[in-house]
Amino acid sequence: MKHFMEPKSVAIIGISRRSGPGSYNLMENMLEYGYECEIYPINPNAEDILGVKAYPGVKDVGQEIDLAIISLPRDLVVESVKECIDAGVKAIIVVTQGFADADARGKELQQEMVNAARHNGVRILGPNTLGVVNNFNRFTTSFMPLTREKAPVGLICQSGVFFVGAAVFSGQIGKGIDIGNACDVGFCEALEYMGDDPDTKIIAIHMEGLEQTRRFLSLAARIAKQKPIIVFKTGQSEAGAKAAASHSGSMAGHYQIYKSALKQAGLLFLDKDGQMGDAVRTLLQQPAIKGNRIAVITPTGAGGIMASDALENYGLELASLSEKTISRIANLSPEWMPLGNPLDIWPAIMKHGLKDVCAEAMDVVMDDPNVDGILYLAIAPELPAFAFLDASDDVNKAVPKERRKPLVGWVYGPNVKEINEKFEKEKKVTIFQTIEKAAWSLSLLRDRQRFIERA
Numbered sequence: 001m002k003h004f005m006e007p008k009s010v011a012i013i014g015i016s017r018r019s020g021p022g023s024y025n026l027m028e029n030m031l032e033y034g035y036e037c038e039i040y041p042i043n044p045n046a047e048d049i050l051g052v053k054a055y056p057g058v059k060d061v062g063q064e065i066d067l068a069i070i071s072l073p074r075d076l077v078v079e080s081v082k083e084c085i086d087a088g089v090k091a092i093i094v095v096t097q098g099f100a101d102a103d104a105r106g107k108e109l110q111q112e113m114v115n116a117a118r119h120n121g122v123r124i125l126g127p128n129t130l131g132v133v134n135n136f137n138r139f140t141t142s143f144m145p146l147t148r149e150k151a152p153v154g155l156i157c158q159s160g161v162f163f164v165g166a167a168v169f170s171g172q173i174g175k176g177i178d179i180g181n182a183c184d185v186g187f188c189e190a191l192e193y194m195g196d197d198p199d200t201k202i203i204a205i206h207m208e209g210l211e212q213t214r215r216f217l218s219l220a221a222r223i224a225k226q227k228p229i230i231v232f233k234t235g236q237s238e239a240g241a242k243a244a245a246s247h248s249g250s251m252a253g254h255y256q257i258y259k260s261a262l263k264q265a266g267l268l269f270l271d272k273d274g275q276m277g278d279a280v281r282t283l284l285q286q287p288a289i290k291g292n293r294i295a296v297i298t299p300t301g302a303g304g305i306m307a308s309d310a311l312e313n314y315g316l317e318l319a320s321l322s323e324k325t326i327s328r329i330a331n332l333s334p335e336w337m338p339l340g341n342p343l344d345i346w347p348a349i350m351k352h353g354l355k356d357v358c359a360e361a362m363d364v365v366m367d368d369p370n371v372d373g374i375l376y377l378a379i380a381p382e383l384p385a386f387a388f389l390d391a392s393d394d395v396n397k398a399v400p401k402e403r404r405k406p407l408v409g410w411v412y413g414p415n416v417k418e419i420n421e422k423f424e425k426e427k428k429v430t431i432f433q434t435i436e437k438a439a440w441s442l443s444l445l446r447d448r449q450r451f452i453e454r455a
Contacts (some may be wrong), residue, residue, distance in 0.1 A: 001185070001193035001403060003091035004125055006174065007066035009038040011058050011089065013080055014072040017046050021172050023190025026071060026095070026143040027052070035139035037194075038063065041067045042335035043107060045382075053333045058087045065089045069131065069141050074109065075096040077127070081113045085120045092117065093141055094127035100181045114183050123189075130160035136199050150174055153280055154175075154200035154394035156190040158182070170204045171230075186207030188216050202283050204276055205231040206268075210258070217265045224266030225455045228448055231277045232270040233258055262384050266451040270446055275440075285427045286406035289445040291318035291372035295365045296342035297358075298377040299349060303412070303435065307375050310439035316446065318342070319322040319371045328364045332357055354379075358391035362398040366405060373442050376429065380413030380420070392422035399428040406430075406445055408438045 012027050019025045028050055040063070041049040044056035055061050058068060058080075068084045070077055072090060074129055077096050084092055099110035110127065117124050125131060131141030135150050144164045151172035155162060158179055166173040175197065177190040195204045203223070212215060220229055236255045253271040263269045268283075270276055287321060294316050298304040308318060318341045326339050332348040333339060344367070348357045358378075365371055381389035399407060408430045411419050423429045 001177070001190055002184070002327060003066045003123070004093065004132050004135045005193065006137060006139070006178070007037055008093070009063060009065050009067070011040040011042055011065045011068045011084075013058060013068055013070045013084075015041045015043055015054075017043065017049055019050055019200060025050075026069065026141065028150040029143055029145065030140060033138050033140050035137060037139070037315045038310035040065065046243055058083050058089065061087070064345060067091045067093065067141075069093045069095060071095040071143075074106065075261055078109055078113045078116070078362075081124070082116050085116060085122050089122065090272060091123050091125070091129040093113060093125045093129065094145075094180075094183075095129060095131065095141075096126075097105060097128045097141060100183065109359050110181065110183050110251075114126075119297050124303065125177070126180040129178045130163050131178060133163060133173065133176040134369060142198070143174040147173060150199075150201060152201035152284070154197060154203045155206075156194065157205065157206035159206060162206050168260055169206070169276050171280050174199060182211065186211055188212050191216065191219055191223060191229075194221070195227070201227055202280055203227060204280060205229065206276075207231055207233050207258075208235055211260070217261055220262070220267055221265040221455075224451065228268060228283045229266070230268040230270060230276065230283070231262055232276050233262070235289035236271065257415060261449075266455065268447060278340040278437055279444055281430055282406075282444055284409070284446070285424075286408070286441075286445060287403045287429045289373050289406050289449050290404075290444065292317055292376055292446060293370060295319045295321065295363060295368065295370045295371040295373070296375045296377070298342050298344055299346045299354070299379060300377060300412075301342075301344050301346070303377045303410075304344055306435045307377065307439065310436045311375070311442070313436075314439050316373075316439065316442055319368070321365070322368050322370050325364045325368045325370075329361060332360060354389055354391055355394045359394040359398045362395050365401065371405065373445070374408070375435075375442065376407060377435070377440055378411045378419070378423065380411045380418070382417045383418065390422070392419055396426045396428055403428065408432060410435045410438050410443050 015027050038420050040061045041054045043054050048052040048054050068089045070080050099106040133140040147166050149172050151174040153172050155173045155176040161179050164167050170225050179186050194200045217443050240416045290301050294311050296307045321341050334347050337347045343355050345361050379389045420431045
């Protein structure tokens, strides 16, 4: 995969002379990204493109080429692949659609290019792909604008929407491989690269269908011992499976079988849109969880009940708080207040003020040997008028730098966005849109820990 992710020279075949907004000029995007390599635009009708000398054909370059990117009409692609092979190109990305993702003729053409490449030891990524992105060396083959954060997240997908929409899906992306139709380079090669990559701490996968299942599961089980792998498997329904076949030529297979096999291999399985970004945040920000026992700290009794239900839904249990924990919170609470888990601290807040009580509750629960993780519910008041109801700074101060327990939360009130940001500024607390999602995040850490213990 090095020729795809870190090429020293790139030929762009089928590059347009048009540039600027609406041109979708791949080379313009690549130059603007700032990667320092030799770029050879291939266009027989141009002497130069964007100030870079153009060549009529890839053989006319006369230099060693690591990577060729082909963006031609479908019927011209196979011949272009063969020309690249004859020119000694080591790796090829085929951007063009209309192969196994289309009709019978497209499948024939795709197989023809694969046969030619394999016979000569050349690797092909795609077709039907945006290619790759590597924010650590400012390289991209995408003709669409992408985020450029050097994030420790490696994304492997079967659709460019996960590149362009990274902020919505994975939340962040440092390196990405869009395998498209996966005619040659597929999940196994991409996963092996991400698994060995020192810049990648978490691997996020979007999967429609899977070839080489045994090899992939064996590889995933090995890599998952070292770094978390999350997978969002689409094509759950019959209609979704048919759509996957027409989108990337993937045979989606039986969804429940996939789910069981992938989870057995240690992958953290996602089955809902919107979970990928939450999973990435949780795994990046929170420490491992030692067990199944969760403490709920809440200023609202109703919220505590909701949290109890959500934890039970995900197979987590309410911790039995130690006598020391109960005693310290009882010293702050009215005599009439029964205390347990969920730990309702509102009466104590009314007596002593929110800041002191929240800090004390966080400190004592963090030290409680009966607690493995904490679900924290907080008020989001308007600032500065109701700053006395904002516990974000005090909670962050109460959480030790060397965290031994995960801390997730849910915030409610008229100023959720600002208070969320205040809680998360030190990345000690991970805040979620709902109590349900917060509970789910703890179950994700629990599943990861169970796999590590088995492995």
